[in-house]
Amino acid sequence: MTTPPAVDVLVVGSLNHDVVARTQRRPAPGETVTGGRLSTTSGGKGGNQAAAAARAGAVTAMLGAVGGDDGGRAQLDDLVARGVDVSRVAVVAGVPTSTAVIVVDAAGENAIVVCAGANETVTPQIVHAAPAAAAVVLAQTELGAAVVDAAAELAAREGARLVVSCGPVVELSPPTLAAADPVVVNRHEAADLLRLAGAPVATDPTAFAASLLAATGARSVCVTLGADGHVTADGAGPLRVAGAAVEAVVDTTGAGDAFVGALAAALARGASVVDAARAGAAAGAGAVAHAGARPPR
Known part of the structure; x- marks a missing residue:
């Protein structure tokens, strides 16, 4: 088998077929809301972040799996059109492409349920066997702790920088956390990580990031705060950056993934965290200025 060429960013992550319902407001428990508009598109944190890294100019490859169905074919076509190498994406016959059901309200805020399909076929053994000549290995926890731990071992073997997008929060091994540079979380995921580590949850975002750095033992952390910006913490201490002005929020679904993908691309070019x-x-x-998890091609 021919070994694929080296890349800037290798994404080890999830690929989902997104089913999006747009409503005036998200339903409360037990409530039915009518009047929504339905659409389907390609998504998944892994695919979204790979698309964002490629958009930011990085030579990007995706490692994951899709089903042998229309959703899987659409996913591969979309990534290829965005310049992502999909030679490491398995097409699994008889298994559906993983699906995310997303409700987006009039303010652009979302709630998401992910139904795993082909994503569950990505194992640590597959990750270990992958050709991985890359400057950055980027992994998301949607595929589970064991796969992320395998991605960390792959990065160490290849001398690549490890970036971990930790949503949802899972219990990663101490060596994986210690190698992460950075761990990227939103404020809710940061709180969950601190609770998992048995550490107090601070209210101030700067203290939040400093506590997270100490609790995880990571080389660096980034806590995204939505419209309020983000906080980055490494050995030099935490730095808070205010959010950029946004004229109108259309959809927040892909904002976090756009952040992570562009961050990984910049790290691959040698930027500081x-x-x-x-x-x-x-x-x-x-990313919040357009509908969907990925920008229009």
Whole structure:
């Protein structure tokens, strides 16, 4: 088998077929809301972040799995059109492409339920066997702790920088957390990580990031705060950056993934984690101005 060429960013992550319902407001428990508009598109944190990294100029490859169905074919076509190498994406016959059901309200805020399909076929063994000549290995926890731990081992073997997008929060091994540079979380995920570590949850975002750095033992952390910006913390201490002005919020679904993908691309070019986070924030601000998890091609 021919070994794929080296890349800037190798994304080890999830690929989902997104089913999006747009309503005036998200339903309360037990409530039915009518009047929504339904659409389908390609998504998944892994695919979204790979698309964002490629959009930011990084030579990007995706490692994951889709089903042998229309959703899987659409996913591969979309990534290829965005310049992402999909030679490491398995097409699994007889298994549906993983699906995310997303409700987006009139303010652009979302709630998401992910139904795992082909994503569950990505195992640590598959990750270990992958060709991985890359400057950055980017992994998301949607595929579970064991796969992220395998991605960390792959990054260490190849001398690549490890970036971990920790949503949802899972219990990663101490070596994985210690190698992460950075761990990227939103404020809710940061609180969950601190609770998992048995550490107090601070209210001030700067203290939040400093506590998270100490609790995880990571080399650096980025805590995204939505419209309020982000906080980056490393050995030099925490730095809070205000959010960029956004004219109108259409959909927040892909903002976090745009942040992470652009950050990984900047790190692959040699940027500091602080400067990379600034690049990520600019991408995230741009992402809320369009509908869907990925920008129009």
